[in-house]
Amino acid sequence: MPSPKRVLIVGGVAGGASCAARLRRLDEQAEIIIFDRGPYVSFANCGLPYFVGDVITDERKLLVASAELFRDRFNIQVRTGHKALAIDRERHLLTVRNLATGEIQEEPYDALVLSPGATAIRPPIPGIDLPGIFSVRTIPDSRRVRAWITDHQAKSALIVGGGFIGLEMAENLVHRGLTVTVVEKAAQLMPPLDPEVAAPVRDRLTQHGVAVRLGDAITAFHAGDGTLRATTEQGAELQADLVILAIGVRPETGLAKDAGLILGTSGGIAVDAGMRTSDPAIWAVGDAVESTEIVTGLKLVIPLAGPANRQGRVAADAIAGREATFRGVQATSVCGAFGLTIAATGASEKLLLRARITDYAKVYLHPGHHVGYYPGAKPIHLKVLYRPSDGRILGAQAIGEEGVEKRIDVISMAIQLGGTMEDLAEAELCYAPQFGAAKDPVNLAGFIAGNQRSGDAPLAAWEHLGTHGHAVLDVREPGETAQGTLPEAILIPLHQLRTRWRELPANRPIDVLCAAGQRAYYAVRLLRQHGLDARTLSGGWSTWKQRS
Numbered sequence: 001m002p003s004p005k006r007v008l009i010v011g012g013v014a015g016g017a018s019c020a021a022r023l024r025r026l027d028e029q030a031e032i033i034i035f036d037r038g039p040y041v042s043f044a045n046c047g048l049p050y051f052v053g054d055v056i057t058d059e060r061k062l063l064v065a066s067a068e069l070f071r072d073r074f075n076i077q078v079r080t081g082h083k084a085l086a087i088d089r090e091r092h093l094l095t096v097r098n099l100a101t102g103e104i105q106e107e108p109y110d111a112l113v114l115s116p117g118a119t120a121i122r123p124p125i126p127g128i129d130l131p132g133i134f135s136v137r138t139i140p141d142s143r144r145v146r147a148w149i150t151d152h153q154a155k156s157a158l159i160v161g162g163g164f165i166g167l168e169m170a171e172n173l174v175h176r177g178l179t180v181t182v183v184e185k186a187a188q189l190m191p192p193l194d195p196e197v198a199a200p201v202r203d204r205l206t207q208h209g210v211a212v213r214l215g216d217a218i219t220a221f222h223a224g225d226g227t228l229r230a231t232t233e234q235g236a237e238l239q240a241d242l243v244i245l246a247i248g249v250r251p252e253t254g255l256a257k258d259a260g261l262i263l264g265t266s267g268g269i270a271v272d273a274g275m276r277t278s279d280p281a282i283w284a285v286g287d288a289v290e291s292t293e294i295v296t297g298l299k300l301v302i303p304l305a306g307p308a309n310r311q312g313r314v315a316a317d318a319i320a321g322r323e324a325t326f327r328g329v330q331a332t333s334v335c336g337a338f339g340l341t342i343a344a345t346g347a348s349e350k351l352l353l354r355a356r357i358t359d360y361a362k363v364y365l366h367p368g369h370h371v372g373y374y375p376g377a378k379p380i381h382l383k384v385l386y387r388p389s390d391g392r393i394l395g396a397q398a399i400g401e402e403g404v405e406k407r408i409d410v411i412s413m414a415i416q417l418g419g420t421m422e423d424l425a426e427a428e429l430c431y432a433p434q435f436g437a438a439k440d441p442v443n444l445a446g447f448i449a450g451n452q453r454s455g456d457a458p459l460a461a462w463e464h465l466g467t468h469g470h471a472v473l474d475v476r477e478p479g480e481t482a483q484g485t486l487p488e489a490i491l492i493p494l495h496q497l498r499t500r501w502r503e504l505p506a507n508r509p510i511d512v513l514c515a516a517g518q519r520a521y522y523a524v525r526l527l528r529q530h531g532l533d534a535r536t537l538s539g540g541w542s543t544w545k546q547r548s
Helices: 015-026 045-052 067-074 139-151 164-175 195-207 254-258 305-319 349-354 404-416 421-426 441-454 494-503 518-528 540-547
Strands: 006-010 031-036 063-065 077-080 082-088 093-098 104-108 111-114 118-120 133-135 156-160 179-184 211-214 218-223 228-232 237-240 242-245 249-251 282-284 333-337 340-346 361-365 380-386 393-400 471-474 510-513 534-537
Touching (some): 015 031, 015 305, 045 139, 082 254, 133 139, 139 242, 164 179, 164 333, 179 237, 195 211, 195 340, 195 540, 228 242, 333 404, 349 393, 361 441, 380 421, 404 421, 421 441, 510 518, 518 534, 534 540
Parallel strands (some): 006 031, 006 111, 133 242, 156 179, 179 211
Antiparallel strands (some): 118 249, 361 380, 380 393
């Protein structure tokens, strides 16, 4: 089918800007106009915390593409400071207001693309509109935070929310010399992660002087003597010179809803695989749309730049008459805070349970990011979820100081290709002493799951520890167990096990523990060949410390 003659795009940044540029590359004749209510059509909103923190000092570095670049390079009109008010679907008209002049005009379209993004959540808390309380979604937002810190000589900050933006803002405000408190309503930081994976994040924040309050929520803000005061559900009184709201975002769907477009169960705009809405002349992309999570099949709103860019390309292809489909999302993400890298891909255990998927198993491991004999090896705490019936990888989460995102990226691609844990075991990855190991952490995860699936080294469930009549064997050295062990554990160091294995109960399953899993695996293989029902506690004492 021929491409439409006039294409209007509401919103730029990632999805809308990508759609416009891609469409121009496919169709030189189409008239393409982007309307954006803000002053910038395409900017790096992921860089905003680092602009606040003076890591990025030049605001211009945040501008990905200007209106002039779109005009001169792509012959695309960009009208910033223009807000879309309404869609007349029958007449194919978009009503737009020029925010500078107040003028309202009707713009005809052959195809309309909605990329309105998401807005920061501001719950109806008393005092939430007091001066000094900010969200950080745009360059002007970050500019206002910077000005407030300077003008008020701010020394302290309260951050509400302990997710991606909350952690990044905490790091950057500490970098600016502020004392920081983080309040998170959930019982953990980084709520999308499983709690045992996220546990080290709190320790790292407190090591850098950040006060962390978990399982608590702000109930009201009050103006103090030149400062702000906040009260919490637990009755705490917190004082700060400024407040950052990092509670999350919700999709901007007002324009679509008012036009009668169908919204999905998650609250985002419902689209098909070609990013087309319930109106055949209207597409939608980015943070405002509902996507299918490819592992669980759940419909979710995933506000990430990568999917938004890919959706923009798919919509452009579809508008130009090409066959194009968006395969869905797997929420691959990464966050840095105080030297820690936190990354994930695919489904978490939380998400699997939300989707009522119970056919899954998990492995924990804590290998170094490169070989131990080369100086500077840092541990990676890795959790991988898979389906035991066929070994298919379902998700992975990792945290550490080095090499974390590399491993998650490898597993992300394996998930995309429908890979199994055996595929991870066979993955051929780069190796040199300063970069990895001949048996990479990705390979090790595959080996552990393969041993579980083959029955060579079954895994004990941490959730069932101390129940079902299992015995616990700790094969660490006395100097290690003196620092702590599991209740009622039998202590036999690995090097003595070959001569002392008869001391173990022959009629009970035996859950075997070491520091991180390797020695427990050796012990399990020895014991199983003597007829004992031995199983590995995946990840060993390192996992226990994260879970406890």
